[in-house]
Amino acid sequence: MKILITGGAGFIGSNFIHYWTRKYPTDTIVNLDKLTYAGNLENLRAVEKLPNYKFIQGDIADEKLVEKLFSEEQFDLVVHFAAESHVDRSILDPDAFIQTNIVGTHNLLRAALKSKTRFHHVSTDEVFGSLQKTDPAFNEKTPYDPRSPYSASKAASDHLVRAYFHTYGLPITISNCSNNYGPYHFPEKLFPLFITNLLEDKKIPVYGDGTSVRDWLYVEDHCSAIDCIIRKGQIGETYCVGGNSEKTNKEFTTKILVLLGKGDEMIEYVTDRPGHDHRYAIDATKIKNELDWEPSVTFEEGLERTVKWFRENEAWWKSIKSGEYQDYYKKQYGK
Ligand code: NAD
Ligand code: DAU
Numbered sequence: 001m002k003i004l005i006t007g008g009a010g011f012i013g014s015n016f017i018h019y020w021t022r023k024y025p026t027d028t029i030v031n032l033d034k035l036t037y038a039g040n041l042e043n044l045r046a047v048e049k050l051p052n053y054k055f056i057q058g059d060i061a062d063e064k065l066v067e068k069l070f071s072e073e074q075f076d077l078v079v080h081f082a083a084e085s086h087v088d089r090s091i092l093d094p095d096a097f098i099q100t101n102i103v104g105t106h107n108l109l110r111a112a113l114k115s116k117t118r119f120h121h122v123s124t125d126e127v128f129g130s131l132q133k134t135d136p137a138f139n140e141k142t143p144y145d146p147r148s149p150y151s152a153s154k155a156a157s158d159h160l161v162r163a164y165f166h167t168y169g170l171p172i173t174i175s176n177c178s179n180n181y182g183p184y185h186f187p188e189k190l191f192p193l194f195i196t197n198l199l200e201d202k203k204i205p206v207y208g209d210g211t212s213v214r215d216w217l218y219v220e221d222h223c224s225a226i227d228c229i230i231r232k233g234q235i236g237e238t239y240c241v242g243g244n245s246e247k248t249n250k251e252f253t254t255k256i257l258v259l260l261g262k263g264d265e266m267i268e269y270v271t272d273r274p275g276h277d278h279r280y281a282i283d284a285t286k287i288k289n290e291l292d293w294e295p296s297v298t299f300e301e302g303l304e305r306t307v308k309w310f311r312e313n314e315a316w317w318k319s320i321k322s323g324e325y326q327d328y329y330k331k332q333y334g335k
Helices: 011-023 063-072 087-092 095-114 149-168 190-199 219-232 249-259 285-291 299-312 314-321 325-333
Strands: 002-006 028-033 053-057 077-080 118-124 172-177 179-181 204-207 213-218 238-241 246-248 267-270
Touching: 002 011, 011 028, 011 219, 028 063, 063 095, 077 095, 077 219, 087 095, 087 149, 087 325, 095 118, 095 149, 118 149, 118 219, 149 172, 172 219, 179 219, 179 299, 190 204, 190 249, 190 299, 190 314, 204 249, 213 219, 213 249, 213 299, 219 238, 219 285, 238 285, 246 249, 249 299, 299 314
Parallel strands: 002 028, 002 077, 028 053, 077 118, 118 172, 172 238, 179 213, 204 267
Antiparallel strands: 213 246
């Protein structure tokens, strides 16, 4: 297969490229990525010299570039990861989220339609909104109720992808996944921010009272779920993907402090995120029953692997934290 991967220099996209090139070494991969602050070619050093891998720096919202790419290359499949992905950034500055997540996705759909290219759209559980403690977990039938500019833009992109299936017959699938963690996770998100801050002996900023809940999935399991949907999923269908691993932020914080040998004095409770979604949880029954997919890495195992990776790859995260990222951190935390 010849596959167009968008956003392949980001966290999940780069993990997916590593996963795919290991599992399907004869496939050809074209990685289209704008290299925003979140895109990092260091994530792809191990594959960059492969003869069947090609990187193109470009914006999915650039209509001409996308059209030209599709007319020059005959793709069998598009796996669409490219997005502005950080909720806090979407609160500070939503414009880029509309441009990339909505306009960019639409450009890709329009181009894919010309060749009727199979299109897998990588989306999020955040489109379903926020759960209370005793609410049942999200599933494929949960109504959309996005509450941040990020989740609203992802919801819009999901609707467009489905519209291209129903209206024009584009062969699509969608996955709505819970919170990922693992190698190459950009250190502005909870997991890598807390690990790297503690490794640097810095405090860790817990929003509000730390009772918000996320359902964590090791990134390699997300990659295997997407693989499964691509191979066995039904065209036009959506699959919810989760880790069966709900944790409050406080629970996560306690575990990470223990693993890194630090005490509670490292916690700094800071102002809550505006409109903070209280709880996400995924009911992954459909993908389990229909496609025989389940997560293979437990939270404890994934956490240990991730901490080990960050310990062993200090140069990777230190160069990010000392760069342009600092401006955002100052805006967000005021120091
Ligand atoms: P990320 O922010 O780490 O990476 C995004 C990548 O997209 C970067 O390489 C960036 O350079 C690229 N990009 C951004 N705008 C672009 C544009 N206009 N044109 C081309 N490339 C562009 O994001 P991530 O965490 O890897 O998330 C990938 C996808 O998975 C997103 O669609 C996100 O909504 C979805 N998702 C993420 C999670 C999670 O926990 N991180 C969970 C579920 C779904
Ligand atoms: O659920 C899937 C989503 O998970 C993806 O669609 C998003 O792209 C991804 O960024 C992630 O969104 P969250 O907002 O859940 O992730 P984040 O790491 O930003 O925050 C996780 C939780 O931790 C959330 O309750 C807010 C809290 N938090 C976050 C940061 C960055 C803190 O308490 N302190 C922090 O410094």
